[in-house]
Amino acid sequence: MTARRLYRNARLIDPDSGRDASGDLLIEGDRIAALGGNLGEGLGADVEIVDLAGLCLAPGLVDMRVQLREPGAEHMESIESGGQAAAAGGVTTMVALPNTEPPVDDVSVVEFLARRAREVKLAKIHTYAAATKGMKGRELTEIGLLAADGAVGFTDGVKAIADALVMRRVLAYAHTFDQLVIQHPEEPSLAGAGEVTEGEIATRLGLPAITPLAEVIMVERDLRLVELTGARYHVAHVSTAAAIDAIRQAKADGLPVSCDTAPPYFALNETAIGDYRTFAKLSPPLRSEADRRAVVEGLRDGTIDAIASDHAPWDQDSKRLPFSSASYGIVGLETLLPLSLELYHNRHLTLIEVLRHLTINPARILGFEVGRLRPGAPADLVVFDPDAAWRIKTDEFRSKSKNAPFDGRPVEGRVERTIVDGRTIFERQG
Amino acid sequence: MQEYAFAHRHLLGIDGLGRDDIEHILDLADGYVELSRQADKKTARLRGRTLINCFFENSTRTRTSFEVAGKRLGADVINMAVEVSSMRKGETLIDTAMTLNAMHPDVLVVRHPESGAVQLLSEKVDCAVINAGDGGHEHPTQALLDALTIRRRKGRLGGLVVAICGDVLHSRVARSNIALLNVMGARVRVVAPRTLLPAEIERLGVEVFHDMAAGLRDVDIIMMLRLQLERMHGSFIPSTREYFHFFGLDYDKLKLAKSDALIMHPGPMNRGVEIGSEVADDIDRSLIRQQVEMGVAVRMACLEILTGEFGNNPPIQ
Numbered sequence: 195m196t197a198r199r200l201y202r203n204a205r206l207i208d209p210d211s212g213r214d215a216s217g218d219l220l221i222e223g224d225r226i227a228a229l230g231g232n233l234g235e236g237l238g239a240d241v242e243i244v245d246l247a248g249l250c251l252a253p254g255l256v257d258m259r260v261q262l263r264e265p266g267a268e269h270m271e272s273i274e275s276g277g278q279a280a281a282a283g284g285v286t287t288m289v290a291l292p293n294t295e296p297p298v299d300d301v302s303v304v305e306f307l308a309r310r311a312r313e314v315k316l317a318k319i320h321t322y323a324a325a326t327k328g329m330k331g332r333e334l335t336e337i338g339l340l341a342a343d344g345a346v347g348f349t350d351g352v353k354a355i356a357d358a359l360v361m362r363r364v365l366a367y368a369h370t371f372d373q374l375v376i377q378h379p380e381e382p383s384l385a386g387a388g389e390v391t392e393g394e395i396a397t398r399l400g401l402p403a404i405t406p407l408a409e410v411i412m413v414e415r416d417l418r419l420v421e422l423t424g425a426r427y428h429v430a431h432v433s434t435a436a437a438i439d440a441i442r443q444a445k446a447d448g449l450p451v452s453c454d455t456a457p458p459y460f461a462l463n464e465t466a467i468g469d470y471r472t473f474a475k476l477s478p479p480l481r482s483e484a485d486r487r488a489v490v491e492g493l494r495d496g497t498i499d500a501i502a503s504d505h506a507p508w509d510q511d512s513k514r515l516p517f518s519s520a521s522y523g524i525v526g527l528e529t530l531l532p533l534s535l536e537l538y539h540n541r542h543l544t545l546i547e548v549l550r551h552l553t554i555n556p557a558r559i560l561g562f563e564v565g566r567l568r569p570g571a572p573a574d575l576v577v578f579d580p581d582a583a584w585r586i587k588t589d590e591f592r593s594k595s596k597n598a599p600f601d602g603r604p605v606e607g608r609v610e611r612t613i614v615d616g617r618t619i620f621e622r623q624g
Numbered sequence: 625m626q627e628y629a630f631a632h633r634h635l636l637g638i639d640g641l642g643r644d645d646i647e648h649i650l651d652l653a654d655g656y657v658e659l660s661r662q663a664d665k666k667t668a669r670l671r672g673r674t675l676i677n678c679f680f681e682n683s684t685r686t687r688t689s690f691e692v693a694g695k696r697l698g699a700d701v702i703n704m705a706v707e708v709s710s711m712r713k714g715e716t717l718i719d720t721a722m723t724l725n726a727m728h729p730d731v732l733v734v735r736h737p738e739s740g741a742v743q744l745l746s747e748k749v750d751c752a753v754i755n756a757g758d759g760g761h762e763h764p765t766q767a768l769l770d771a772l773t774i775r776r777r778k779g780r781l782g783g784l785v786v787a788i789c790g791d792v793l794h795s796r797v798a799r800s801n802i803a804l805l806n807v808m809g810a811r812v813r814v815v816a817p818r819t820l821l822p823a824e825i826e827r828l829g830v831e832v833f834h835d836m837a838a839g840l841r842d843v844d845i846i847m848m849l850r851l852q853l854e855r856m857h858g859s860f861i862p863s864t865r866e867y868f869h870f871f872g873l874d875y876d877k878l879k880l881a882k883s884d885a886l887i888m889h890p891g892p893m894n895r896g897v898e899i900g901s902e903v904a905d906d907i908d909r910s911l912i913r914q915q916v917e918m919g920v921a922v923r924m925a926c927l928e929i930l931t932g933e934f935g936n937n938p939p940i941q
Contacts, residue, residue: 397822398639400739400760400799405823470740514718516741518759 196223199242199616202234204251204577208567209550219251221573224615228569246577249610252549253565254286254317254574257530258454258556259430259502261351261523262319265306266295271507271594273307277316279527279593281620284576284609285317285503287557287564288527292324293351299324299335301343308344316619317612318574320560322347322376325364331356334364338371346560347428349376352477352506352522354412356382361416365425374559376428377416379437380478384408389518390479395464401517406485409478410436417444420451428559429453431504433478435488442497452559453497456504457526457533458599460489466599472513472520473599490542493551500556501548503530507595524598528591533600535580535607545580577611584608630929634746634753637762638803646807649925650772656921657776660696670699673730673931677703678720679756680736685891685916686756686765690733693923699730699931717741721748730931734758739796752930754923760794766890767800769922771808773915774845777886782809787839787881788830789815790849790871790898793822793860797890798849802828815839817871819860836871840880848873848889848899864897874900878909886911 202218206229218233219226220241234243257280263271271279280288290307292298298307298321311319323345327333337348348368355361355377368375388404390396396403413429417440420427432438432453444451458466458476463486466474474480481489492498506523513520526533534552537543557565564574588601612620628644638646659665675694677687687703694701706720715723717736724732731752734742739759746753757763775781786805792798792814805812806829814825815833826832833839840846851867861867868874873887887903887910895901904910 392823394824394827397824398799398828400758400762400796402760403823469743511716514716516717516736516738516744516759518738 197242197616198222198227198237198240199244200234200237201244201246201251201577203248204246205248206567207250207252207546207549209546210554210566210568212546213567214546216248219567219575221616224573226567226569226571226573229567249577249579251575251577253553253567254576254612254614255284255530255552256556256560256562256565257285257288257503257505257527258500258560259456260288260290260505260527261293261507262290263507264294264310265303269594270509273310273319274314274316275592275594276505276507276527277314277319279505279525279591280317281612282592282609283503283528284531284578284612285527286574286576286612286614287318287320287562289346289560290319290321291351292322292349293329297324297329297351298322298345299327299329301336301339304340304343304345317614318564320344320346322349324348325350325355325368325375326360329353331360334367337368337373341371341373347374347376349430350378352378354378354380354382358415358419362419362423365419365423365427369423369425372426374426374428376430377412379409379412379429379432380404381408381412384411389475390467391464391481393464393482395467399467399470404479406434406481407436409434410440413437413440417449417451420444420449424450426450431456431459431478431502432492432498433459433481433489434485438488438492438497442492442495445497452499454500454502454556455489455493455498456502457530458524460486460493461533461536462486462599470517471599472515472517473524473597475517475520475522476524477522490537493537494542494547499551499559501530501534501551502556503527507593508597509595513597525591525593525595526598527593529586529598529600529605531576531578531609532586532605532607536605538580539606573613573616575613576609577613578607578609580607582606582608633930634755635764635926635930636743636746636753636755638764638767638800638807639762641807643807646768646771646804649768649922649929650775652925652928653768653772653918653921654776656924657918660917660920665696666698667696668698669928670694670697670730670931673699674728675699675701675731675733675927676724676727676729677701678706678724678732678734679704680706680734680741681757683735683756686735689916689919690756690923693920693927696920697924697927699927717745718748721745725749725751731927754926754930757796759796760799761796762800763796764800765919765923765926766797767804768926769915769919770801770847770888770890771804772918772922773888773911776918777911777914778844781805784810784844785813785842786810786845786847787813787815787843788847788849789836789839789873791820791851792816792825792849793820794852795849799828801847802830813839813843815871817861836877837880840877843881843885846873846878846881846885846887848887850890850892851894851898853894864894868897872896872898872900873903875903878903885909888912888915891916
């Protein structure tokens with residue numbers, strides 16, 4: 195007989211249907227069986243009952259952009275440690291970038307990752323595959339075969355697909371198989387050796403700078419190619435007002451375009467670099483306050499579809515270096531929810547709007563059946579207290595890497611329990 | 625009145641120094657100029673102290689200047705050319721800092737090609753650190769020696785109009801000088817083609833000019849910057865010929881400044897690129913040789929202030 199478990203006395207939040215009401219949710223096996231008020235009566239004695247005492251119960255978070263360092267750099271992150279970090283962060287599905295070693299540009303690597311994810315049995319792991327061989331930006335990968343093997347989109351990871359003709363062919367060919375193409379939006383020939391956003395701070399610090407226009411120039415070029423090819427196109431971690439405006443217009447024009455951003459782009463601005471803090475070294479770089487506000491507005495009006503953690507684990511040796519030598523990126527799986535909830539606590543978005551960017555929206559972009567509370571859907575869930583106040587402590591991260599500029603930051607909203615296919619994979623202690 | 629004390633453990637930049645700090649260093653340096661002109665140039669003020677010159681980037685003049693300064697104060701001076709030793713073997717900057725620190729130096733003089741690297745190193749050692757140039761960020765002793773040179777010639781810094789000309793984009797000398805001259809009440813201009821100016825440079829307290837005729841009008845001091853050919857990742861100017869034509873200093877352009885305007889250059893000069901030889905060598909107008917002399921005196925002052933009293937492990941102020 196299938197195991198049944200009833201989560202009762204919850205605040206059920208489902209951005210897909212718009213439900214935000216107290217009630218119960220019944221799981222049978224790995225699926226949601228029912229939800230609504232007072233399901234407890236007449237269920238019989240075999241049902242395990244968990245009283246949530248009014249905590250929020252929502253679809254598990256769908257994180258559409260993480261870097262796991264397996265294969266190749268398991269000392270920084272592995273499928274296992276990344277899975278633990280995801281579980282602690284309420285993330286039940288994540289999509290890995292192909293920039294491993296070797297890169298995911300071959301079906302064997304896709305199969306390896308799928309097998310490892312099954313063994314580890316934590317958050318569900320999907321992978322993007324490289325759009326070009328070796329992510330070198332020249333020759334197409336076997337997009338059709340990789341997609342058939344489970345790759346859920348095509349991207350050159352933390353590198354832009356720079357060459358216009360190559361990008362045109364990637365879009366056109368991917369469209370043949372109805373595949374999504376994800377771009378790292380920065381024109382490398384304009385960015386040059388730059389590391390931070392051009393402006394007063396870069397000038398004072400004497401760091402090589404990138405004009406923020408490097409983002410919109412790449413996005414606008416790509417949007418023309420999307421118009422030409424009809425391909426589905428997704429812009430990763432948008433961070434500038436100009437690029438958001440371009441995407442807003444493209445959506446109004448009916449182009450098949452979506453985009454995400456990551457918490458640092460709405461929680462921080464370029465001043466976080468301070469005196470050369472390498473934990474604030476990101477690609478794209480942290481932006482001006484005006485751009486940060488534009489990201490918040492893009493999330494508010496729905497131009498930005500999703501929030502992804504952009505989880506980029508690096509060991510100490512990669513960050514305890516002079517600024518120019520340090521690696522780009524920060525870990526984000528375990529802070530995705532509380533940092534996103536700042537948008538709610540600061541009254542920019544409602545709670546259900548914040549969750550929409552973390553669940554159903556990325557699920558729809560990627561064609562996943564998760565991300566919603568519906569009978570028959572996978573029982574991938576997160577239980578959280580939206581108001582619990584705590585401080586981020588990076589040394590308590592389950593991720594093998596602790597590189598984040600948020601240590602000591604006071605936040606509100608904490609994951610209490612994470613459930614994948616009906617199984618509890620994380621439960622907060624104490 | 626409270627007695628003045630230099631309340632900084634390191635000298636990482638001009639940014640953060642006050643007017644009294646700068647005047648204190650310059651006053652002390654004045655005395656060292658006189659000492660250095662005597663037959664017996666040596667004092668024992670830093671006897672028993674150890675200075676390590678730690679240069680991650682090639683430099684002959686700055687390293688030599690610190691070496692002479694240290695020796696005149698009686699310190700033991702060790703030169704480490706790091707870029708040819710451990711960094712090549714993969715040792716990180718922090719490892720190098722730890723290694724040096726274990727030798728109990730009293731002061732480390734550090735140059736590094738990356739902005740912020742000297743500060744990072746200073747956080748890992750127990751002794752005083754002097755920034756001898758970090759990437760495109762700061763080179764504080766250069767700005768101090770420039771200030772001493774100007775003050776001795778003009779009697780003051782406040783109210784002077786100073787034009788800093790050339791490759792401001794890559795120049796740590798320009799950033800330190802802009803900061804110092806602003807603190808001391810001078811008016812600062814920068815003059816350069818737009819490709820060699822960083823964004824929002826005016827926010828640092830300068831007036832921006834793109835042609836020498838306007839930029840040099842009525843100035844008291846012309847600071848020419850070295851065109852940092854080694855930092856030019858790409859084409860910032862079409863040719864050195866064109867650069868000299870529009871932005872190089874020669875007598876025609878010098879005429880536009882005040883009749884007693886003085887010329888400075890941090891060296892080493894690219895003759896015929898940013899500055900013509902006849903102007904550079906004009907003993908009435910050029911302060912370039914005096915700058916080198918003042919460099920030793922200013923570095924003696926900085927070494928004494930940072931290490932003279934306490935040596936290693938200074939007590940917290």
